[in-house]
Amino acid sequence: MRLPRLDDGGDCTGVHDNELPIDADLVARLVADQFPQWSSLELRRVVSNGTDNAMFRLGDELVVRMPRLPGADPTVEKEQRWPPYLAPHLPVAIPTTVGRGRPGLGYPQGWSILRWLPGELPTDFRHDIQLARDVASFLNAMHGIDPAGGPLATRGRPLLERVEYARTYIPMVADEFDSDRLMAIFEAGLTAPNWDRAPVWVHADVHDENILVRDSRLFAVLDFGACGVGDPACDLMVAWDLFDGDARDVFRAEIEADDATWLRARAWYASGAAGGRAYYRGRHEGMAARSTAGLQAILADEMP
DSSP states (O other): OBOOEEESOOOOOOSSTTOOOOOHHHHHHHHHHHOGGGTTSOEEEEEOSOSSEEEEEETTTEEEEEESSTTOHHHHHHHHHSHHHHGGGOSSBOOOEEEEEOOBTTBOSOEEEEEOOOOBBOSSOTTOHHHHHHHHHHHHHHHTSOOTTOOBOGGGSOGGGGHHHHHHHGGGGTTTSOHHHHHHHHHHHHHSOOOOSOOEEEOOOOSTTSEEEETTEEEEEOOOTTOEEEOGGGGGGHHHHHOOHHHHHHHHHHSOOOHHHHHHHHHHHHHHHHHHHHHHTTTOHHHHHHHHHHHHHHHHOSOO
């Protein structure tokens, strides 16, 4: 297991072409201006593989979450509004917003202060059967929450809307991976029956940087910026992103999903991992490596 790394601040930008300039000085000034009750707390950057937000520990119990890209206000509003509704129905901890930051001092986005969750990032998780069971339990609970009034999840949309993305990005990794097989996996998902039941709540972004463990069990799930209601296939992508071999088999046995949903999940993951590899190589080593591992996992899967 590994703890999130901390440092003394510095620039957190450089992955995306249109990133907002964010550093510890800006965050400290925003906190002092809008939340003076916390202005005396020590501020330390959290170093992670996340590319959508810059994170800073604020004292021992808080964390500041700053969107790195313009146009993130709908995502910020979602992750501030919906976790209080979801939390009572879930078997693990999720983030709690305690401060809703406003644009200011040249920074154009809303931002958040959340409670720090004292878990650890997992290591050696690909064969962790207990973690597979715990993640399946979390997702089964998530999918069982009343979806009435929930926002639409972009990744929970019909797979047909993903065709242009797949046809763009899968060929871009043909120099490293079997792009014909990746496209076949995607097309198998297209031929599977669509989700024809009521939409369900999905997290849509469960991976190793968004889960925390304590005492070898799943303790918390982070980052609800992609959550919403839709096809649960997008949540089953975690089967290849996190697990191999017996652990993946256990996850599939525990998750409440039919064969068609599993095929759509494979298609989502094949296209998403290809897109991640194509976009992040040369930009972000950690994300590129994660996409590589995922592509290797999906291609090694014995399903056609």
